[in-house]
Amino acid sequence: MYLRMTWVFILSMTSILDMTGCLPDKHLLSWLKPNPINILTLNASPYFDSDLPQKMVTNLGDTAFLKCKVINLRNRMVSWLKTDPLQIISSGLYTFIKDPRYSSEYMEEENTWVLKITKVEYEDSGMFDCQVNADPLMTYTVSLKVVKKDYRQFLNDAPQYAADPSVKILGGYEHLVKVGSVLNLTCVVTTPTSYNQMTRWLQNDRIVTPKTGVSLLSENTPHTSVSCLIIHRVQHRDAGSYVCAAGDMGHDMAVVGIIEEVTPVKSFLTHNLLIPFIILLSITSFIIVLGIIRTVARNSEEIDSCSRRKTDL
Numbered sequence: 001m002y003l004r005m006t007w008v009f010i011l012s013m014t015s016i017l018d019m020t021g022c023l024p025d026k027h028l029l030s031w032l033k034p035n036p037i038n039i040l041t042l043n044a045s046p047y048f049d050s051d052l053p054q055k056m057v058t059n060l061g062d063t064a065f066l067k068c069k070v071i072n073l074r075n076r077m078v079s080w081l082k083t084d085p086l087q088i089i090s091s092g093l094y095t096f097i098k099d100p101r102y103s104s105e106y107m108e109e110e111n112t113w114v115l116k117i118t119k120v121e122y123e124d125s126g127m128f129d130c131q132v133n134a135d136p137l138m139t140y141t142v143s144l145k146v147v148k149k150d151y152r153q154f155l156n157d158a159p160q161y162a163a164d165p166s167v168k169i170l171g172g173y174e175h176l177v178k179v180g181s182v183l184n185l186t187c188v189v190t191t192p193t194s195y196n197q198m199t200r201w202l203q204n205d206r207i208v209t210p211k212t213g214v215s216l217l218s219e220n221t222p223h224t225s226v227s228c229l230i231i232h233r234v235q236h237r238d239a240g241s242y243v244c245a246a247g248d249m250g251h252d253m254a255v256v257g258i259i260e261e262v263t264p265v266k267s268f269l270t271h272n273l274l275i276p277f278i279i280l281l282s283i284t285s286f287i288i289v290l291g292i293i294r295t296v297a298r299n300s301e302e303i304d305s306c307s308r309r310k311t312d313l
Contacts, residue, residue, distance in 0.1 A: 044071040046132055048140045052112070056142060058120050059149040066115040066142045068130030073111075080104060080115045083127040089115065120146045165191040167250045169242075175254055177238075178261045180255075183231040185254060187244035190224055195268050197247040199227040204240040234258060 004095040049069035058064040070078060080089040089097045090104035105114045117124055125146045132138040170186045177183045189199060199218065201208040208229060210216050217228040225246070231238055245251040 025094075043308075044072050046070050046074070046076060046134055046138065048130075048138070054140075054142050057145045057147060060122065060146055061119055062151070064116075064117040064120050064144055064146075066125070066128055066130075066144060067112050068115075068140050068142065069110070069112045070130075070132055070138075070140075071111075073132065076134055078113045078132070080113075081129045081130045081131060083129060089128075100305075117144075120144075122146050165189075165249045165253045167244060167246045169244050169252045169254045171254070173254055175235045175256045175257055177256060178259055179234060179236065180261060183229075183232055183234050183238065183256065185229040185242055185256075186245075187227045187229075187246075187252065188224065189227070189244075189246045189249055191249055197249070199225060200245045201227070201229045202243040202245060203238075205243075 020038055039220075047070070049071060051149065052067045052069055056064060056066060060073075066080075068078065068080075070076075079091040079094055081087065082089060087097065091103055093106060103116045103119075105116055107114060113130065115128060127142055128142050128144060130142065166189070168188050168190075170188065173184070175185070179259055185201075187199060187201075201313065205308040208214065208216070213232050215228075215230040215232070217230065219226045219243045227244065229242070236258050237257055241253055241255050243251055243253045
């Protein structure tokens with residue numbers, strides 16, 4: 001009687017499996033669940049464990065681990081391939097790719113095949129296929145995305161150092177500018193809090209306002225404000241002290257000195273007079289040389305005549 005009831009239970013469970021194809025794990029008895037030594041799974045087809053992640057994001061320079069778990073693998077082979085461009089990486093534990101950063105490993109305790117990539121680069125991003133040489137061919141795709149490391153993840157809740165507010169005119173205290181050139185004074189206001197005050201420029205204690213030949217430019221960010229005073233054509237009246245005032249943030253001062261533009265002495269000879277001057281110089285030189293030759297010749301004749309007279313005597 002007991003044996004008959006056992007067979008009825010087994011047949012009923014078998015019919016349920018045939019109708020539904022599978023049962024949730026919690027409704028299966030332990031001896032019916034797939035395991036490496038269960039006699040009921042010896043002839044079962046291999047399948048992938050879909051619980052492993054199929055989308056991996058790894059920081060640039062770190063090590064990526066792409067995992068693939070195959071149930072009922074038995075004597076079949078697991079291979080890793082990269083789809084774009086198509087490249088065979090490994091078959092079993094043998095690695096075909098020449099890049100030494102790639103290696104195939106098998107985690108026996110977890111029954112998992114791992115594609116390991118050390119010091120990942122942006123070019124390593126792509127789709128990787130874990131293939132099993134079953135009939136038909138089985139493929140489990142894992143994507144890898146390499147991103148730049150975000151250092152903000154290392155920040156904690158500890159208070160951060162806040163820079164003191166500062167007002168600074170770039171270029172130092174003294175500025176020397178030639179008459180007629182452009183004067184550009186740049187003031188940078190740095191504050192740890194949001195800055196919403198207006199930066200003012202003063203020349204010799206008088207507020208500078210935009211006008212013809214004078215421009216005021218500004219650019220603000222949450223913690224920095226930049227103000228530029230531009231005088232397009234400097235004159236002597238633009239000399240003096242300039243103050244960049246940022247309200248209660250403070251101020252900075254610079255002194256502007258105006259210098260005369262040094263004009264080079266114009267050449268006495270212009271291009272139009274150069275050629276006639278050269279010709280005149282050549283003629284003069286020729287006349288002088290000719291005069292010297294005639295003088296030497298005359299002296300030679302006088303010496304010869306004196307010599308003849310002495311001989312006649």
